[in-house]
Amino acid sequence: MPQVPPSADSGCVVGVDLGGTKLLAGAVGPDLAVHHRALRQALGLDQAALLDTCAAAVEEARDVARGEVVAVGFGIPCTIDRRTGVAVYSTHLPIVDVPFAALMSERLGLPVAVDNDATCAVLAEARYGAGRGCSNVLMLTLGTGIGGGLFLDGRLFRGASGAAGEMGHMVIDADGPPCQGACPNRGCLEALASGSALVREAALRVGREPDTPLGRAMEEGVALTGPLVTEFAHDGDPVARGALTVVGRNLGVGLANLVNIFEPEVIVIGGGVIAAGEMLLEPAREEMHQRALTPGRDTVRVEAAAFGAEAGMIGAAVLAREDVAPMDGGRL
Numbered sequence: 325m326p327q328v329p330p331s332a333d334s335g336c337v338v339g340v341d342l343g344g345t346k347l348l349a350g351a352v353g354p355d356l357a358v359h360h361r362a363l364r365q366a367l368g369l370d371q372a373a374l375l376d377t378c379a380a381a382v383e384e385a386r387d388v389a390r391g392e393v394v395a396v397g398f399g400i401p402c403t404i405d406r407r408t409g410v411a412v413y414s415t416h417l418p419i420v421d422v423p424f425a426a427l428m429s430e431r432l433g434l435p436v437a438v439d440n441d442a443t444c445a446v447l448a449e450a451r452y453g454a455g456r457g458c459s460n461v462l463m464l465t466l467g468t469g470i471g472g473g474l475f476l477d478g479r480l481f482r483g484a485s486g487a488a489g490e491m492g493h494m495v496i497d498a499d500g501p502p503c504q505g506a507c508p509n510r511g512c513l514e515a516l517a518s519g520s521a522l523v524r525e526a527a528l529r530v531g532r533e534p535d536t537p538l539g540r541a542m543e544e545g546v547a548l549t550g551p552l553v554t555e556f557a558h559d560g561d562p563v564a565r566g567a568l569t570v571v572g573r574n575l576g577v578g579l580a581n582l583v584n585i586f587e588p589e590v591i592v593i594g595g596g597v598i599a600a601g602e603m604l605l606e607p608a609r610e611e612m613h614q615r616a617l618t619p620g621r622d623t624v625r626v627e628a629a630a631f632g633a634e635a636g637m638i639g640a641a642v643l644a645r646e647d648v649a650p651m652d653g654g655r656l
Contacts, residue, residue, distance in 0.1 A: 326356070326453045326630040335394040337648075338385045339641030340378060341441055341634070342366060342400040344416035344468030344505075348634065349381035351389035352641035356452065358634070360388040371418040379431050386432075395435045397644030398428065399444030399636045401471055403487040409438055412487070415505035416469055437640075437647040441465065443480060443489060444639030445629070446473025449592045451642060453630030458589040462582055463629070464491060465636065466575075466597035469504055470514040476586070492518070496577045516574040519550035519597045526553045526567040536563045554600045565603060572604045576611025583616040583624050594629030594636070601628065 336359065340349045345367040351359040362384040364377045378398070386393045402414040402424075409425025429436040446455070446463035455461035461475040470492025474481040482488050492514035493507055500511025504520060515521060527548055530539045538556045542548055557564035579591055593605065605626060613621050629635045 326448075326456075335392045336389040337641045337644040338382050338389070338393055338396045339444075339637045339639070339644065340382060340396065340398045341444070341636030341640055342374075342378065342398065342417070343441065343636075344401060347377060347381055348637045349385045350634070350637045350641065351385040351393065352638065353390065354645070356638060356641070358638075359390045360385050361637075366417070369418070371422070374417060374419070375427065375431075378428065382428075382432055393434065395437065395644040395648035396428065396432060397444065397640035397642070397647070398424065398436065398438040399441035399640040399643070400424065400438065401441050401469065403485075403490075404439050404482075406439070406482060406486045409436070411438065415493075415507050435644075435648040437644045439482075439640075439643055440471065440473070440486075440489060441636045441640075442471030442473040443482065444473070444643055445471070445594050445631075445635040446475050446592065446639070447480060447642055448631055448635045448639035449594070449629055450475040452638075453635065454592045454627040455590050460586065460588040461590055461592060462491070462586060462588045463592040463594060463635075464575075464578070465595035466517065466593065467519050467595040469520070470518045471595070474586075476588075491578070491582065494578060494581060496574065496581070513574070513578040517571050517578060519595070521574070522550050522553055522567055522571045522597060523548055525570050526564060529563045529567055533563050537561045538563050550597055551599065554597070554603075557600060557603055568600050568603045569607045571597075572607030573611045575604070576608040577615060579608055579612040579626060580615035580621070583612060583620040587620040588624055590625040590627055592627055592629050592635075594631070594633065596633050598628050598632065 347364040349362040362381040402411040411422045411424040425436045425438045442465045449455045450461040459478045463473040465471040472489040472491030497511030503512040503515045538561045
């Protein structure tokens, strides 16, 4: 279970996790209790509509928060210039060189902190979740794409300009499928181990083995999604389980690279795909152990996010509180 901080400060912050398909905002107290959640769709929106959606979700959470809202934190799937609060580039969303922090602060009338969504997620997990007590924590968030967060030597690591941590775009198969969005590569981890990759693998398998519960559901017109594949896998569907095994092994190839490069204490796996639990993590660990070097392969833990799919939202709230209203008297 997550270890929450003492509720020493008054007031709430709103944490916003903006992903490739949806947005989750939450009014979060000093003890990390979530008082209200606002969910919005983000897929297919242009930039103006996306900014409107962000603002509306924050206002909803703000209206029902217990106590005064003192700041807002945004985690967005984008490279961020932390010096200016500018969202520089996103593979999945119509965001290029947007002064995101300034725009949102002006619209909301509140201080705003912004960072990459997976960086926010690793902050939550390293401080209070699966990586609590560890100095070196990596995180991968598996959803529409794959985000990455780095917590090294007890601090967030963002790189020279704030663009570090794009671990989903490491190439694990040079001849693999094209990556998503605006990524120019083939065979990225994201192309082979994300929720989108799970859907593609399941569709291929259903084509070869249509006479399973998942195949029959698709024949009846049910839309094939990552959560649907996971649901059928939990119910024992062999095609769904096989797809998760393939995606898990692909994930394990990426994990082996991360172990060899960083030798962390723990790699935390979050995002919506982690709902598959050990059906995903077990083959990932096996593949990692076969490929990684010692001693890392024998010491690193691979764990599901303690905050589950809400790690990014909780982390954005922690970021806002530490950047704007520090809990421990210091900034990140």
